[in-house]
Amino acid sequence: MATLKDVARLAGVSVKTVSNVVNGYSFVKPDNRRRVEEALEATGYRPNLGARNLRRGRTGFIALVLPELSIPYFAELAGLVIAAAQDHEWNVLIEQTFGTLAGERSALASLGPHLVDAAILSPEALQVDDFQLPVPAVLLGEHAVDVPISRVGIDNVAAAQAAVRHLISLGHQRIAAIGAHPHRGTAALRLEGYRRALAEASLPFVDELVVPALNYHRADGAAAMRSLLDLRTPPDAVFCFNDLLAIGAMRAAGERFVRVPQDLAVVGFDNNEESVYSSPSLTSVAPDKAAIAQAAVDLLHRRVESGDALENVETPFSLQVRESTVTR
Amino acid sequence: MATLKDVARLAGVSVKTVSNVVNGYSFVKPDNRRRVEEALEATGYRPNLGARNLRRGRTGFIALVLPELSIPYFAELAGLVIAAAQDHEWNVLIEQTFGTLAGERSALASLGPHLVDAAILSPEALQVDDFQLPVPAVLLGEHAVDVPISRVGIDNVAAAQAAVRHLISLGHQRIAAIGAHPHRGTAALRLEGYRRALAEASLPFVDELVVPALNYHRADGAAAMRSLLDLRTPPDAVFCFNDLLAIGAMRAAGERFVRVPQDLAVVGFDNNEESVYSSPSLTSVAPDKAAIAQAAVDLLHRRVESGDALENVETPFSLQVRESTVTR
DNA sequence: CCCAGTCTTTACAACGTTGGAACAACGATG
DNA sequence: CATCGTTGTTCCAACGTTGTAAAGACTGGG
Structure with missing residues (x-):
């Protein structure tokens, strides 16, 4: 060479x-x-990039720390982050945490300043005191208030509220929520949006209609839906905190011959490509993933280049209405 | 530091x-x-890994070149490759080609020996003369006969044959195939498997039942299915060359009120997680993705460490039978 | 013809690491 | 006591690049 x-x-x-x-x-x-x-x-x-970066004190890499690539939302996001990083001549290193505290800690530990120039994090379990990062970082999605790290994401409260308002506007009265989680920041925010939408319509907040999900996989959504269908009075609509939960929920409904949307309206969150082609297709909150990826990368680049201050970027979202809430 | x-x-x-x-x-x-x-x-x-690698002449990275992370098969595979690479203290760099020749060429071009120690490639459009690689590489899936590169994957002919045999064993006589492609090696092999299964059952090979797909996305499957349903005599079963095509096909069938599996049996390929929870769930050829990822990484490691010879590793597959071919 | 100023090129050092040669210490051997 | 081999440590150079400073070449004005 x-x-x-x-x-x-x-x-x-x-x-x-x-x-x-x-x-x-x-x-x-x-x-x-x-x-x-x-x-x-x-x-x-x-x-020779190694030599150049050694000399320049840069590595040419950024880390993208996420739960799992097999979750479509993160796979799509990863693709967009890779594309956005290319504009700044950054290569992207993906670390999977599998949503565990141990996984997230070990991913962060491996993030020496020699390995990457910056990091994009999608934490699910991390505590405040874990955030002693050796490189500039940006948090995706979760709004961890006390932590001095930049953050990019949508307004989860408003987005959840919009989703539930939609259900209410269709006349649903007994609306369930799937995806509550004790330690997940986004889950708390989406639950808050759900709560507010109910409150402004003077609908009661019913404990038994809020189902937790430890993971956000399809199987968890199906399990949660089964428990809802076992209630004495099952819900007539359900707001799921992500699309995978919703897909699982629709599957479980189908297995009990509950028709979607006639007997049960379903709204998801993330607007995965999968949800456009499911039967029925899924109404979903659509965060602008490209904007999130772009904003995160740009923000880090500014910070690395010119030591910019911390930022909190709010990206837009929309509600994609499909067959799971409205018949054709 | x-x-x-x-x-x-x-x-x-x-x-x-x-x-x-x-x-x-x-x-x-x-x-x-x-x-x-x-x-x-x-x-x-x-x-400082940069300095260490500069001195040692290694980079500590391998490249994973694939069409797109938003395709579930590749997302799942990428996750498994990352996990397998950790065992050898390798970090994984993902490059997206979007299935285009230009994208693949540029990904390969950026693969200086200074950037990565080795590469795992999932090419779709590359020609033989493009394979002047600066680092040891392994091809996933596609069996490019004349190219001196290792390869890991399943026996596509046998797998496709098993899928179509399954349809034949259920009594289907007019079986379509979606996903033919002029330049894609795997497509040719799967088509050959389809052809053989028909031949051994003495079923005619009907040109109009073989529909090409330029991309392998859900939309392409839907479009192909619509054209099949427009035939004078539509098929009673369809073998799709990947799960996304199958999902799209099932969606298009549903829109025309064609019932799956009663009016139309559908088989996919890849066994995405998505296919377990679709309605109906999708019968699919299931390659052992973990085995593929592990074999590819191990093979590269042997080659980099001890200059082992080229290899051709065949990984196992199975057929997962679900609702899209068999009623409950 | 010299000098100042501008443009162009070069030598050197350094980034942090490791292989190899050289060296030092030490007990064992003849 | 000289020699040797073993063990442990240090020094030096090198990996390929770029910033700095200094040197060299050229231009035009006096």
Whole structure:
């Protein structure tokens, strides 16, 4: 593999002149520039990023710490983050935590400043005192109030409220919620949105209609839905804290011959591609994932480059109404 | 951030002795070893991987080049590759090609030997002459015969044949195939399996029942299904070359009030988690993704470490029978 | 023809690490 | 007591790059 030295020898100039050409430094004689460019071409020179970054004190990587790639929301987000990172010549390193505290701690521990320039975190279990990070970081989604870290995400309270308002506007009175979680910040916010929507419509908040989910997988949604259908008076609508829970819930409803949306309206959250093609298709809160990815990466870039202050970016969302709440 | 020099000064030994302790070199006096370890502890030393790799000529990364993370199969696979790579202290760099030749070429071009030690490729459009790779690589899925690269994957012909045999065993006679593709190796192999299964049952191969798909997304499956349903004599079963196509096909069938599996049996390929919870759930060929990821990473590790020869690893698959072919 | 100023190139050092040679200490051997 | 081998440690150089400072080349004005 060719190095600057090889190119310099071939072009008959010093190593530094080649470096100057490679880095677009302006004061290089046209004649030399041409010779260097020819030599670059001839040798097929590619800079050694390790060496460059060692010298520059940068690594050229950012970490993306998320629960699991097999969760569509995170897979889609990861794809967008990778695309956004390319604009800043960053490569993305993905770490999976599987939603456990141990997993998140170990991912954070492996985040030496030598490995990455910055990190994007989607924590689910982390405590405040875990946030002693060696690099600039941005939190996705969760609004951890006391932590001095930037954050990007939607207004979860407003989004959940919009979802439940939609159900209420369709005439539903007994609306369940699936996905309550003791330690998850987003879960608390979405529950709060649910609560507010009920309150403003003067509907009662019924404990038995709020079902917790330890994980947010399809199986958890199905299990939660079964327990709701076992109630003396089952709900006529359900708001799920993510699309996977909703897909599971619709599956469980189908198994009991409960029709969606006639007997049960279902709203999800995340607007996975999967939800557009499910039968019935799923009404869902749609965060602008591309905006989230872009904002997170840009914010980190500003922070690394110019030491900008902490920020809290709110990205837009919309409600995609589909067959799971409205018949065609 | 502490360096070896800092630790050495604190412990009162040379830099190299500290390096020896860090790297588990055996001949260090117990006394010194203890002092060094204390100093390591006190400074919280973490090796600078960039510098170490510069010196060692390794990078500590492998690339995973795939079409798109938003495709569940690749998302799941990526998660498994990341997990498998951890065993060999490798970090995984994901590059998305979006299935285009340009995307694949640019991903490969960015794969300098300085960036990664090895690469795992899932190409869809690459030609033989593109495979001038600067690092050891392994191909997933596609069996490109003339290319001197290792390969890991299932027997696509046998797997497709098993899927279609299943449909035939249920009494279906007019079986369509969705996903033919002019340049995709796997597509050709799956089509061959389809052809063989028909032949061994003495069923005719009908051109109009083989529908191409340029991409393998849900929308493509839906479009293909619609064209099949428009035929004078629509099929009574369809074999889709991946689960997304199948999901799209089932959606399109539902929109025309064609019942699955009563009017139309559907088989997919990949066994995405999504397919377990769809309504109806989808019968699918299930490659052992964990085995694929593990085999690919292990193979690369052997090759990088000991320069092992090229290999062709065949991983197992099974057919998961669900509601889209058999009523409960 | 010299000097100041501008443009262009170069030598050197450094980033943090590790392989290898060299060196030091020490007990054992002849 | 000289020699040797073993064990433990240090010094030096190098990986490929870039910032700095200094040197060199050229221009135009006096």
